[in-house]
Amino acid sequence: MKEVSKTAIIAKKKLTSNFFKKGISLALFSGLTYGMYTAFLTMGMTKGVWGDWYGANTAGLSAFVLAYLVAALANAINDSISAVWAILYSVIKGKFGDFIRCINTKPGRVMILAALIGGPVAGTAYVIALQMAGSIVVPISALCPAIAAILGKILFKQRLDKRMAFGILICVFASFLIGSTSFANGAASTKTFIGFGIAIIAALAWGFEGCVAGYGTAMIDYEIGIAIRQVTSGIANLFIVVPVLGIMTGKAGISFNLAAQAFTSGPAMGWFILSGLLSVITFMTWYAGNSMCGAGLGTACNGTYSFFGPLFCLLLLGVYGGKDGWALPSVAWIGAVIMMFGILTISMNPLDLFRRKNDMGGLTDEAA
Template sequence: MDQDTQLLLQGKDLTYAKKGIGIGLLAGAAWGLDGVLMGMVLGLAPFTNNMSIFAAPLVGACLHDGFSTLWLFIHNVINGKWRDYARTLKTRPAKMIILAAILGGPIGMSGNLLGIYFAGASYTAAITAAYPAIGAILGSIFLKEKISRRVWGGIILAIIGSFIVGMVPPEGSAYPHFYLGIGLAAVAAVGWAIEGVMSTYGMDLVDSDIAIGIREATSFLVYIFAILPLFGGVAYQILSDSFTTPSGWYIALIGLVGATSILSWYRAMNMTGVGRAMGLNVTFALWSVFFGWLLNNLQVTPNLIIGVVIISLGTIFTIGNPKDLVNLRSR
């Protein structure tokens, strides 16, 4: 390969790497907004009828993933990819993506929304922000991804900052089941970490847009046919009532935000690798504080400011120099 051709390919790889970093940051911002908005909606009727402390947030998760599935399908129709659903489902990588969907959707998303319901959005974000470290370790073991010391340091800083942001317990009795929420948020972190590794493996042969469409559809179907029936008529009553109140339609719009986030996350993992994409996505803890302050009167305290600074530094270290990624891809 002559020198001019090699420089041209490196330039394309650098542009690709920079684009992946931007998409990873978008995923974090959108997910931070998604969590804050879902926390606000779960405080509205019919999710506050006290019929079941677990059914209400799980119905919210079902609606969220259902509408996200719809938005992603529309996206793929517009881009002429809708026929790829059937073709992809026949392949072995699709089976891996479906399994990843169960771990990240019904397990991860349920843990996340139950955490938000019981402990609040910013606290849940602080706990679930630990998932990049878990995912990076699993990625290095199973996907043989090389993670530099700088990227490791960035991930660790971002996680430390997230804990500083969220680990001052709330005052008052707004969250009587606070520690239950923290535990469920930890379940979400593990589920998302495993999902990231498994879905990245599957996306070696599957378009990321189709992969995330299958992921959300799988999650929604598991909610409808396996999880909500566990709560009997209570869950379906809340589901039905949600469409007679503004809450259900709010979630329809939030589902668009969530679809944007997870679509961006899958693309970023495919473009930059599991460790780097997760390190960028972890900024959702920072964004949840910002959007909580902007939209939900979240009190800005010194620990929030310190945590935000540390998360920002960790993000800078995680992003690093895009040329490093080009060098890694060229080996």
């Protein structure tokens, strides 16, 4: 009986270990797909009518329209397509009815609030920053886990110990290291400075979203939560943010005209369809990973997009697309790796990964 019990414990330990490892794999995959989403979205903004808007003659559009309205429109199209993918997925999984029922519940309303913060605010800021300063802003926006830790302490009295504070300092150092490459030899423009500032706004909003969404996803199925998030973000971006920015230009109809041109631009829409799909995949795998290996470690693994974002932008736009300006200096790559280590330190003690492995090995040896 004792041997049977020991065998059962070993089997349970192995199952737990496999579950944990699968969670890490999913969370890491979410960081990979977020990097791909960044590159595909940016590529879409170089094709079709977007190429005319951002071309040499700017198609007669003002600097405000190009910097803010067009970038917001790109985010709105991506999130709208992402919402369609999320709804289709819920229908295929037989969860569309649950999606409808959950919208007007307390967790559903929390997810709507998180979506309004993460979609119209963070998502739009992220796209604007990319257009103004390039892929170097991706690691800056990845400061969101550090910001989430600080906001969690301030707003919800969550734990913020010395290790987490050290991880935050690592992230801040990495962001300065990355930023310094743009300002070397006085080469940085005012546009680059503004792009960096807007990337920090994205990080702040995503950090706040992480605090708020943690409650919602603890109460409802993460697949339903993601559908609520993407649908809310798509609607808010397309029918609130873009029209409001259009009104701010003094031309109320410009947002409708630009949206009609964008949605009918075939060469660009193919890339947006892919970026929208990747948006759904990255959130689903991130939330699934969090539920299997813990939110802290899952967020750290997702934060690897600080490396994968610039990498895929370089490969897709620089190498494949032959476009200049997407290569990063070696210091920026080093900073991105340091940033990932800082995020990991905030989420957990990195030595625990080795201890967990040793614990599993010790149990296996004991069983033998």
